Amino acid sequence: MSNRIAIIGGGIAGLTAAYLLHDKYDITLFEKSSRIGGNAYTLATPDGQEVDIAVAAYGKYSYKNFFKLLSRFNIETVSPFDLDPFFSFGLGFSFCNLDQPRGLYLTPGIKALMSQNFAILRPSHVWDVMQLLRGLRKAKQLLAAGELDGLTVEQALLKIPEISGDGKLIFIGGLCLISSMYCDDLLDAPASFFIQKLNIHDDLLPPKCLFAVRFARNRTKSYVEAMARGFNDQIVLNADIEAVLRPEHEVVLVMKDGRKLTFDQVIFACNADQALALLPEPTEKERKLLGAWRYTEGRIAVHSDHTYFPRRDLIHGYTFLYREQGRYIETSISGSLWALPGVSKNCNLISTQHPNFPIDPDHLFFEKVFRTPIFDFNSGATISDLPSLNGIMNTYYCGSHFGFGVHEDAVTSAIEVARAFKVDF
Numbered sequence: 064m065s066n067r068i069a070i071i072g073g074g075i076a077g078l079t080a081a082y083l084l085h086d087k088y089d090i091t092l093f094e095k096s097s098r099i100g101g102n103a104y105t106l107a108t109p110d111g112q113e114v115d116i117a118v119a120a121y122g123k124y125s126y127k128n129f130f131k132l133l134s135r136f137n138i139e140t141v142s143p144f145d146l147d148p149f150f151s152f153g154l155g156f157s158f159c160n161l162d163q164p165r166g167l168y169l170t171p172g173i174k175a176l177m178s179q180n181f182a183i184l185r186p187s188h189v190w191d192v193m194q195l196l197r198g199l200r201k202a203k204q205l206l207a208a209g210e211l212d213g214l215t216v217e218q219a220l221l222k223i224p225e226i227s228g229d230g231k232l233i234f235i236g237g238l239c240l241i242s243s244m245y246c247d248d249l250l251d252a253p254a255s256f257f258i259q260k261l262n263i264h265d266d267l268l269p270p271k272c273l274f275a276v277r278f279a280r281n282r283t284k285s286y287v288e289a290m291a292r293g294f295n296d297q298i299v300l301n302a303d304i305e306a307v308l309r310p311e312h313e314v315v316l317v318m319k320d321g322r323k324l325t326f327d328q329v330i331f332a333c334n335a336d337q338a339l340a341l342l343p344e345p346t347e348k349e350r351k352l353l354g355a356w357r358y359t360e361g362r363i364a365v366h367s368d369h370t371y372f373p374r375r376d377l378i379h380g381y382t383f384l385y386r387e388q389g390r391y392i393e394t395s396i397s398g399s400l401w402a403l404p405g406v407s408k409n410c411n412l413i414s415t416q417h418p419n420f421p422i423d424p425d426h427l428f429f430e431k432v433f434r435t436p437i438f439d440f441n442s443g444a445t446i447s448d449l450p451s452l453n454g455i456m457n458t459y460y461c462g463s464h465f466g467f468g469v470h471e472d473a474v475t476s477a478i479e480v481a482r483a484f485k486v487d488f
């Protein structure tokens with residue numbers, strides 16, 4: 064086994080690969096931005112707090128490898144229940160129509176119930192939510208019977224009339240939340256993929272989520288920093304790679320400043336399209352499997368502009384400010400940052416993904432674009448074949464697109480790469 068390995072991408076996938084391999088191999092991790100962590104992003108606020116503005120939550124039961132990794136570094140996690148047993152904070156879901164005075168507040172806690180005059184307990188709301196749960200059970204049965212094969216999410220919903228009204232709003236909003244996809248992409252996406260995702264990650268859904276969803280007590284940076292501790296001096300930030308050449312028996316990274324860095328193997332832990340763009344001569348299979356992937360370039364704005372939001376008791380957890388646009392729901396997804404562990408309840412910052420309302424520049428604190436895979440029929444069809452790229456022309460791949468797009472998938476795919484290098488986890 065030769066020993067110089069270039070790892071391209073410093074998100075959780077690249078960090079896991081580097082962590083597992085650095086003891087036995089001479090690794091160098093190249094990250095094109097000025098920080099490691101990728102979509103795990105801890106931001107320092109002006110009043111000295113630290114908040115996670117993208118990745119924040121994990122399912123205790125469905126993220127087996129990720130939790131095993133956290134335990135190696137003694138990273139503590141907490142559930143919303145640990146944070147507040149009376150559910151005054153945590154996992155609320157609010158939906159507010161931007162064009163009409165209409166709100167649906169699935170916000171636990173007595174204060175939240177009082178703020179909405181107990182509206183959520185009205186029979187029509189309770190009925191819609193019960194129907195949604197029935198619809199989800201039916202969706203799983205349809206999946207098992209193969210009756211969702213080839214159907215889009217939109218087509219599948221026609222087969223499940225139980226998911227309608229407020230239930231449909233919650234269903235679509237929830238899928239947008241766990242995929243970071245826009246609603247129009249989601250409606251055209253394969254239903255079987257998303258119902259399978261809900262099956263596997265049922266600990267992210269009510270009622271399990273109340274005790275199974277966990278947050279890193281000291282934010283995502285606690286595990287990002289812990290993982291990198293053993294190889295900090297082997298990380299190259301602001302790396303400007305022009306191309307990756309693969310002559311026989313070696314790999315050459317051609318940097319934009321003209322330098323050529325030689326390795327024995329390369330691990331692409333960046334997005335599929337970014338990897339393909341670095342390869343002047345991809346194999347036919349790489350062209351086909353990596354070329355199938357499109358990405359959402361999703362803007363996240365961290366701000367304290369509450370103009371379009373209902374009162375604070377009703378927006379703890381996630382808030383969906385939406386418009387009904389023909390067949391789809393155009394929605395932003397906002398996380399109330401004071402609901403996160405370790406953040407002062409006096410914090411008034413909101414992290415909004417895909418903002419669809421004006422944000423007062425004086426209240427805008429930070430903005431960044433985050434990339435996430437679009438799971439459509441083309442890309443979804445490649446997932447089971449992606450591991451077959453590993454080992455060909457001294458090249459390996461990992462990332463969250465090897466599964467359902469979450470941390471567990473990124474970590475698991477990196478563990479598989481490490482196994483190919485005879486390192487077990």
Ligand SMILES: Cc1cc2nc3c(=O)[nH]c(=O)nc-3n(C[C@H](O)[C@H](O)[C@H](O)COP(=O)(O)OP(=O)(O)OC[C@H]3O[C@@H](n4cnc5c(N)ncnc54)[C@H](O)[C@@H]3O)c2cc1C
Pocket residue numbers: 071072073074075076077093094095096099100101102103116117118119120121243302304332333334337341361363416433434435461462463464468469470471473
């Ligand atoms: C808003 C948001 C919220 C999310 N919330 C959750 C959550 O709560 N829980 C969860 O499990 N998942 C969540 N996710 C999904 C998250 O994307 C995945 O869990 C995971 O973090 C992806 O990791 P990755 O390493 O595959 O990719 P990324 O995190 O995208 O990392 C890829 C890295 O490669 C680098 N790179 C790209 N090109 C190059 C190049 N040419 N040279 C060098 N480096 C390069 C990038 O800069 C980046 O750092 C969320 C995503 C978003 C956007």
